[in-house]
Amino acid sequence: MAKLIKKVQKKQPDENKESIISELTEILEKIGFTVRVEKGSFKGGFCILNEQKLFLINKNLEQDKKISIIAQSIAAIGAEDIYIKPGIRKIIENEKADDKLF
Structure with a gap:
């Protein structure tokens, strides 16, 4: 007897989260990083x-994880001298505070 395999639908990307990811990557580019989104067995981070x-980010990560990784990296690098929208700056500061807990 053949098994019926259901295809799981991919989650539709949240437009608001995509906008946040885009703004965070723009900040990285202002700092001087080339941002690449690629497949692989990594989460993301910066390198030379x-x-x-x-700055590499895994294409297959969920949007929330991408936001977290990028924001933590920006917090670690420091972007105090660059204008960042207040909402985006708050996300970066929250990730920086959450990162200190571990």
Whole structure:
């Protein structure tokens, strides 16, 4: 007897979260990083490759996780001298505070 395999539908991306991710990546670019979204067995983070500052983010991560990783990285680098919208700055500060708990 053949089994019926149900195809799980992908979650539709949240427009608001996509906007936040876009604004966070713009901040990284202002700091001087090239942002690349790729598949792989990693979560994300910054590195230097051939004297080029890169920030990699895993394409398959959920939106909330992408926001968290990018915001924590910006908090670690420091972006005090760059204008950041108050709502986005609050997300970065919250991630920085949450990161200190661990």
